[in-house]
Amino acid sequence: MRVLASLISNHGLGYFGFCKVKVGFYSSMTGMPWGGSEVLWSKVAHRLLNNDIQVTVNYRWWENAAPELDHLRSAGATIWPRRDPTWRSWPYRMTSPRNLESETSHVRRWIAREKPDFVLVILGYHLDAVTPATELIRREIPYAINVQAASTEALEETDLEEFRAAYRNARKVFFVSQENLDRVETNLAIELHNAAIVDNPFNVQWNANPCWPSDQGRLQLACVGRIHFTSKGQDLLIPLLKQEKWRDRNLCIRLFGDSQGNRTQMEGLIERYGLQSHIQLAGFAQNVEDIWGNHHGLILPSRFEGAALAVVETMLCNRICITTDVGRNRELIDHGETGFLAAAATVELLDAALEAAWKKRGDWRSMGELAGRRIRQRYGSNPVSDFYQQIVDLGHIQ
Structure with missing residues (x-):
């Protein structure tokens, strides 16, 4: 049996005899071209490629594809775009509905053609279908699931x-939180003995320490996250x-983040x-640490989360x-x-x-x-290194 862990660690080449190891990534992301749920796996994919491990990615087709996918392709990954479920994208407008795959x-064809040795299925939301699972089980290809967010929404009994x-x-x-694990176990009405909690990568320095802003009599809170009422509230x-x-x-309160429809x-x-002096839209901020040089704290009225990176980054700052x-x-x-819930x-x-x-408020700084x-x-x-090692270890087929 092939042992992925030993292959990767063997001089970093990823070979066993003349056979090269391949890891597949399937993302369920459909709400937008890219999001926080995609950061962890994509960084692990780059690290695998750097270690001469082949990578294949199955991702929804977008007319304006995320540059992160282009970066993976340039690094050597094969990218398999899935059809737009709305069939509005131009490749499908030119095709008879009877001929649409x-x-x-499509996923079966991807697995058959690419023949991955291990697959990570990334679910942006707990109700997203684990589409590759049936075929992976049939072919006895080992796989793992990464659930990035869960809410109280219930799974249909069917x-x-x-x-x-x-x-x-x-x-x-x-999972990225114990609460999400609990929610999914409740939804499935089973105990997941194969569950584990992982950390997502963050966008500030580990030793970040932005200067405390002058309040000048006014307290300023930041609300950091895409503008999406259903999730971020x-x-x-x-x-x-x-x-x-x-x-x-x-x-x-200043809102930082792109729009996801709201x-x-x-x-x-x-x-x-008439709340212009109390709530302001500040757009997307490239440098998260810069936000905290001008704000005293975070307010985030989320209806559901996985592990809000805004919270992690705020506390690190x-x-x-x-x-x-x-x-x-x-x-x-x-x-x-350390905050208020x-x-x-x-x-x-x-x-x-x-x-x-x-x-x-007088104690916010301390x-x-x-x-x-x-x-x-x-x-x-170092969440990426930690998760990379777990993926490597999971490839060890007993």
């Missing part, structure tokens, strides 16, 4: 056995800050309620977080000590958390410094 058939089989037969199912900031007590307080609504709501008890937040934030994403509970934070120390005790300093 189903996603399942899909239960298919999902159970996919998860049970995986060598490992990686920025719409909740409107009924929160339109209350008279918050209008009367010297507090400003920026126009956010702009309209800000204008409708020695700032407090005011957020909801979803995803990994409860594992990282100590309520009242709302029990759920409701206006009333967010108001209570923000009010508690406001009463302790609380942020404590947050910086705590996050470095609870989160890995």
Whole structure:
């Protein structure tokens, strides 16, 4: 039997005799061309390529493809674009519907043609289908699953056995928080003995320490994340800050992030309620550490999360977080000590958390410094190296 771990470690060449190892990556991403769920696996893929391991990627076709896919292709990976499910993309407008290849058939063809020795299936959301699983099981190709986010949304009973089989037969199912693992086990109504928690890479220095901003009488919070009401919950900031007590307080929230379909609504709501001096749209920031040189803390009213990188990065930059008890937040934030947790994403509970934070605003700097120390005790300093090693080890076929 081929042993992927020993092949990769053997002079870094990835060979066994004359046969070269190949690792496949299948991403379920469909909401946008690229996102935070894609960072971990793509960085691991680059590291495999650097070690002369072949990589093949199955990813949804986008008219404006993410540059990260081009970077992988340039590094030597083969990229298999799946059809646009809407059939609006130009390759499919020119094809008779009878001749369109189903996603399942496409994935089977990808596996048959590429013959990967190991496959990582990345699910951006817990209800995304583990499409390659049936074919991988049939061909006895080992695979793992990486679930990047989970919510309270329930799996349909008709899909239960298919999902159970996919998860049970995986060598490992990686989650980014214990809360997400618990949610998926509840959805499947089984215990996942093959589950593990991993860290996602972050976009600040491990020893980041931006200067504390001058408040000049005004406290400034950043809300960092794509503008997407369903997941990030920025719409909740409107009924929160339109209350008279918050209008009367010297507090400003700036939203950093691209739109995932809701920026126009956010702009309209800000204008409708006259909140321009309290909520501002700042767009996408290339340098995350620069944000924290001008803001005193994070507010993130998420309805669901996996492990919010905004929280990790905020704490690494020695700032407090005011957020909801979803995803990994409860594992990282100590309520009242390093931040403030709302029990759920409701206006009333967010108001209570923000009010508690406001009463302790004189302590935000020292609380942020404590947050910086705590996050470095609870989160890995090199998530890519850690996950790379786990993928290598999983390829060891017993």
